[in-house]
Amino acid sequence: MLQWHKVGVSNVAGEVALLAGIAMWFTSFSRIRRKLFELFFYTHHLYIIFVVFVVFHVGFTYSCIFLPGFYLFLIDRYLRFLQSQQRVCLVSARILPCQAVELNFSKCPGLRYNPTSSVFINVPSISKLQWHPFTVTSNSNMEAEKLSIVIKNEGKWSQKLIEKLSSTTAEHHFQVSLEGPYGPTSTQFLRHDMLVMLSGGSGITPFISIIRELIYIAGSTSCKIPKVLLVAAFKRSADLAMLDLLLPLSEATYGISQLQLQIEAYVTRETEPLKDNQKFLKTLWLKPNALDKPVSAVLGQSNWLWLGAIITSSFIMFLLLIGILTRYYIYPVDHNTEMIYSYSERAAFSMLFLCVSIAITASAAFVRNKKQYFKEMVQIQNNGMTTQRTSTGPDSWLENADIELENLPFQTFNRATKIHYGERPDLRKIVMACEEPNVGVFVSGPRRMKQEIATICSSCEATNLHFESISFCW
Numbered sequence: 001m002l003q004w005h006k007v008g009v010s011n012v013a014g015e016v017a018l019l020a021g022i023a024m025w026f027t028s029f030s031r032i033r034r035k036l037f038e039l040f041f042y043t044h045h046l047y048i049i050f051v052v053f054v055v056f057h058v059g060f061t062y063s064c065i066f067l068p069g070f071y072l073f074l075i076d077r078y079l080r081f082l083q084s085q086q087r088v089c090l091v092s093a094r095i096l097p098c099q100a101v102e103l104n105f106s107k108c109p110g111l112r113y114n115p116t117s118s119v120f121i122n123v124p125s126i127s128k129l130q131w132h133p134f135t136v137t138s139n140s141n142m143e144a145e146k147l148s149i150v151i152k153n154e155g156k157w158s159q160k161l162i163e164k165l166s167s168t169t170a171e172h173h174f175q176v177s178l179e180g181p182y183g184p185t186s187t188q189f190l191r192h193d194m195l196v197m198l199s200g201g202s203g204i205t206p207f208i209s210i211i212r213e214l215i216y217i218a219g220s221t222s223c224k225i226p227k228v229l230l231v232a233a234f235k236r237s238a239d240l241a242m243l244d245l246l247l248p249l250s251e252a253t254y255g256i257s258q259l260q261l262q263i264e265a266y267v268t269r270e271t272e273p274l275k276d277n278q279k280f281l282k283t284l285w286l287k288p289n290a291l292d293k294p295v296s297a298v299l300g301q302s303n304w305l306w307l308g309a310i311i312t313s314s315f316i317m318f319l320l321l322i323g324i325l326t327r328y329y330i331y332p333v334d335h336n337t338e339m340i341y342s343y344s345e346r347a348a349f350s351m352l353f354l355c356v357s358i359a360i361t362a363s364a365a366f367v368r369n370k371k372q373y374f375k376e377m378v379q380i381q382n383n384g385m386t387t388q389r390t391s392t393g394p395d396s397w398l399e400n401a402d403i404e405l406e407n408l409p410f411q412t413f414n415r416a417t418k419i420h421y422g423e424r425p426d427l428r429k430i431v432m433a434c435e436e437p438n439v440g441v442f443v444s445g446p447r448r449m450k451q452e453i454a455t456i457c458s459s460c461e462a463t464n465l466h467f468e469s470i471s472f473c474w
Helices: 011-026 030-035 037-058 067-084 156-167 201-220 237-246 254-258 303-334 343-372 374-390 394-405 408-415 427-432 447-457
Strands: 090-096 100-106 118-122 132-135 146-152 176-182 194-200 227-234 261-267 282-285 417-421 439-444 465-469
Touching (some): 011 037, 030 037, 067 118, 067 176, 090 156, 090 237, 100 156, 100 176, 118 146, 132 146, 132 201, 146 156, 194 447, 201 227, 201 237, 201 254, 201 439, 227 427, 237 261, 427 447, 447 465
Parallel strands (some): 194 439, 227 261, 439 465
Antiparallel strands (some): 090 100, 090 282, 100 146
């Protein structure tokens, strides 16, 4: 049990890897993961020890079985690390009455992402190690210089974030780091004749980006746009403020008139609306910092081309370094007749050269693209600072918001909305009432809702329904 063999399998290394794997597996149970998120998060950094000691346990040659997948993971993880070291420019924050906050970041116009994409957010003033994923609600076509996310107060981290934003003034700077956005490579919304979107609580956030994408397509192209039925269930009437985020303020929303949109909102725990319910409690314009940069793609616009170049060049460099090490260092010492360098030592050299190859090529590509977009980023940052100086603060924003709510797009949006108080949506009745030949049913919400809709769509009588879950759940 305590032997570390020079040749062959090392028992001690296998035992260390096993203990690390058991710790990660144990903290992955739903009850532990959801109630003790920090324990789950920090424990899973043991994957580094797990992988390293598995390689020591069986040797680098046998480890090549899982090398391709782990090699791609290392490249992605290092690129995420490079992107996370850069502070992003947080322009403004809107705090909603339902204890949710919308964060608006400045971004490069060249950054493109598809609906339902997500980003990882880190706020050092709350925790320097915690990264939390959130759905992107903005549309890269409609909002070329802004990236937005919505965070609902559903945990200690989000509660601290809202408290800090509520106590922050316009003269203070709020430091945020971001990784992403990550999302699907293509969208399949236009292939359906009708889209039925069913959400529960904060599950409406992925549908915000989809509806904004459909509004943009309806206003800029001649493509056939499917009908849209949004069914949103909320606990309280204050949560209805989430619906106001479906349309971006001060942006082109002329496509809303060409979109057949129907919204059915259900407030389950209140029987009538509150008279003193305001649309927005507070809007905060944040002071920019010289070190803050707009959100940009980690490898520029030609992301896939650069990623392929990194994978190819780094692996070639790795093979060359291993070949040089073996031919000009290891072989002259042992001449393949006696095992002077153990399996573990050779594995350590291989892992070192693997990391060095990835670090050199990925860093070169990252720096190359950052220099290419430097002028564009500086220009956008200067424009954001100019906008900040001309703004008179939250009151002026609210005045502009009132003006925007009176225009045609928002009138059309309000007419399409029907609110039901004191009842839950009859999901089966709503879904089965769709008579179009090709209906896409998208669900984002609690697991029970997802399972119920999946059962309905898989029944023999629902031949026109196509189920898809876009829920994200820890």
